[in-house]
Amino acid sequence: MxxxxxxxxxxxxxxxxxxxxxxxxxxxxxxxxxxxxxxxxxxxxxxxxxxCRPYRKNDQAHVEQKNGSVVRRLVGYRRFEGLEAARALAELYAAARLFVNFFPAFVQAGGKAPGGRPSLQTLPCTCNPVSTSAGRPSHLRRDP
Missing domain, CATH: 3.40.50 (Rossmann fold)
Known part of the structure; x- marks a missing residue:
């Protein structure tokens, strides 16, 4: 409970x-x-x-990928226990989330290639979630 x-x-x-x-x-x-x-x-x-569906371990693949690329790189594979460790990890994650969610550059899909496969298009400027969300309509943004 x-x-x-x-x-x-x-x-x-x-x-x-x-x-x-x-x-x-x-x-x-x-x-x-x-x-x-x-x-x-x-x-x-x-x-x-x-x-997710029962007994389907790959249903959470994107979450597990994020754990590997972000969490495990920051803190490794060791298991931390206790209130002091939880506070330290919360402080670390609070700072790391800003970088992970707002600043890494990415490439957007540029449409469909022949055969229906997505083609990648390099954009003329470096794009990141902050710069792309600034161009979104106001109904898709939530101001703090």
Whole structure:
């Protein structure tokens, strides 16, 4: 029961940090996520609540890829326990999230190549999420 209540508190805090509204929450099949407390919270907040398919380990592949490319590079594979470690990790992640979510450059897909495959197009300027979101219509942005 305690973990579910903590998850609801974290989701509330997360929604305040996000630059766009949270429209959906997709979790794995852990009992911390799949329960009435989290379901009721999502229903009350207008968040679509979905879960991955049972016994399909690749359903969360993008999350696992992000864990490998961001989390494991920052802190390694060691398991940290305790309140002091949690505070230190929270401070580290608070600083790292700004860099990871706003500043790395990327290349946008430039349309479809013959045969239906996406083709990559290098844009004339370096693009990052900050520069591209500035050009979005106001209804897609959420000002702090």
């Amino acid at each position: 305690r973990e579910q209540t903590l998850l609801v508190a974290v989701l509330t805090q997360l929604r305040g940090l996000m630059p766009v509204p949270l429209l959906g929450f997709d979790s794995d099949n852990d009992s911390v996520f799949i329960n009435e407390i989290v379901r009721d919270y999502c229903m009350g907040a207008g968040i679509e609540f979905t879960r």
